Amino acid sequence: MEWVSRYLDQVGQYLPEDKRVEVTTELREAIEGELEGLAESRPGPVTEADEKAVLERFGHPLKVARDYHPLRYLIGPTLYPSWWQTVKQVAVLVLAIQVVAGLVVGLSTGWRIGAFDLLGLFINGQFWAFAVVTGVYIAIEFSGERPNHLDQWRAERLPAASVAPIRRGDVLTNLFSEGVFLLWWNDVLVLSRWLPDSIPAFPLQAGPAWDGWFWPLNIVFGLAFALHLWVLMRGVWQRPTLWAEIATGLGVIVAAIAICIAGDLVVVRELPADSALQVLGRAELFIERTLKIALLVVAGFTAWDVWKAWRLLLPPTPGLRT
Amino acid sequence: MTNDAAEKLHSEMRRGAIVLGVLAQLREEHYGYSLRKALADKGLEVEEGTLYPLVRRLEQQGLLVSEWREEDKRRKRFYRLSDLGKATYEQLLKDWRELSASLEALNGSDK
Known part of the structure; x- marks a missing residue:
């Protein structure tokens, strides 16, 4: 019964120690019973080939051991x-x-x-x-x-039904721009660090138009960032998230327009007469107008996003292809 | 792919039937080989690799009781139904007959 012993050794290796003796004893009894039955069913003793054939019918040792583990x-x-x-x-x-x-x-x-x-x-x-x-x-x-x-x-x-799938590119762009703005607004990204050392200090400062907007902009852009992250994870626009998109978008538009009409956006500090940046002092009005146009462009793009969100909320017009 | 799917379904269908067959046969006492031979004689072929783990599981679930005895100069483990096993067998047999009747009716209505 050498093959039986070898087989039971292998099975035992795949069993936990506390079950090894019990299970291999049971298996030995089962295998010997099969061999005994085989011997009774035909003349002649049990051969090595018979042993191997019975063991192969029992199956690979790992498979047999697996069946003695709980599922x-x-x-x-x-x-x-x-x-x-x-x-x-x-x-x-x-x-x-x-x-x-x-x-x-x-x-x-x-x-x-x-x-x-x-x-x-x-x-x-x-x-x-x-x-x-x-x-x-x-x-x-x-x-x-x-x-x-x-x-x-x-x-x-059940959560609100999805209204439309998101366009991942749009949402990622929004996330990126909101993330960069929040980092810059909170002085985590300081652009003046990019200036060469030969330039002593950045001469432009935020003007009085920005007074009082620190926390409102953090809240609006923070909410927008969280909203877009949530929408990116969900993969779809739902009615509550569309309403939130409209609300944050309107917040951005109101802030942009209010800042534009509030006063000076930038102030140029006094520069030494020999400073190469004297030209910035003369270009203050140009910079002011450029920034206001930029803010209005941001408001415009945001208005477009708000309009798209509003369109998705409207019931589809019957007869028109959606 | 179709054959694999059919084989899987066949295997799933047989699994429940084999449990009922084993419980039915162990209304009388058997050891491993005699149980397999008795099932085979009645048309239910069960592989060794399937039968022995099944019998062990049924014993762990309390449906079978076993004892080691020496017979023909060899130690053998004899199995039979426990009281819980008998009650479970009766219930399963009833369920099987109801299922079988429903399936017969379903197949009969296709004719």
């Missing part, structure tokens, strides 16, 4: 859809954080950090995000606890 998933079918959804949402969130962090690091170090370093940071961040989410779900699966929100679901909890 276990790393992430089972109950949790899998929730896990996959969470992985995608966290990946988007981590990507947004990485982009902002990458901009901050890049701009503050003068882009001394290379592209490959950035790529490495990106891959590292995404890997850890995936690993943490997966680890949490594996822990839930192994704990045996089952989230019961699926069993207690009620139809009234």
Whole structure:
């Protein structure tokens, strides 16, 4: 029975120690029973070939051992859809954080950090995000606890129906510009650091038109950033998010127009007579008008986004193709 | 692909049937080989790799009881239904007959 012993040795290696003796004893009895039955069914003793044939009918040792383990998933079918959804949402969130962090690091170090370093940071961040989410779900699966929100679901909890898919390019552009503005507005990105050392200080300062707008702009752009991040994760526009888009857009338009009509946008500080930037003093009016036009352009683009969101909220006109 | 799908469905269908068959046969006491032979004699072929883990699972679920005994100079493990196993078998048999009647009616209505 050498082959039987070899087989049981192999099966035993795939079993936990506390079950090994019990299971291999049972299996030995089963295999010997089969061989005994074979011997009874035909003349002649049991040969090595008979032993091997019976063992092959039992199956690979790993397969046999597997059947003596309790059925276990790393992430089972109950949790899998929730896990996959969470992985995608966290990946988007981590990507947004990485982009902002990458901009901050890049701009503050003068882009001394290379592209490959950035790529490495990106891959590292995404890997850890995936690993943490997966680890949490594996822990839930192994704990045996089952989230019961699926069993207690009620139809009234259904979120608003999606109105239209997002255009990812538009949303990412909005996120980028809002993110950069917030970083600049809060002095995380300081543009004067880009000036060569030979120029002593940037002579333009924010004018009185900006007084009182620090927190309102932070709130409006912060809300817009959070909204676009949420929409990017969802992948669709829904009625509440369209209303939020309209509200934040109107906030930006009102702020842009109010700042334009409030007063001077920039003030040029006094420059030494020999400064090469004297020309900025003479160009103050030009710069002022350019900035006001830029603000109105921003208001215009935002108005266009608000109009698109409003159109999506309107019921489709019967007879017209949507 | 079609054969794989049919094989998978066939396998799923057999799984439940084999459980009922094993419970039915263990109304009398059997050891491993005699159980498999008895099932095969009645037309239900079950592979060794399927039968023995199944019997172990059923015992862990409390549906079977077992004992080691020496017979023909060899230690054998004999299985039979427990009280819970008997009650479960009766219920499963009833369910099976109802299912079978429904399927017969469904198939009969296609004619």
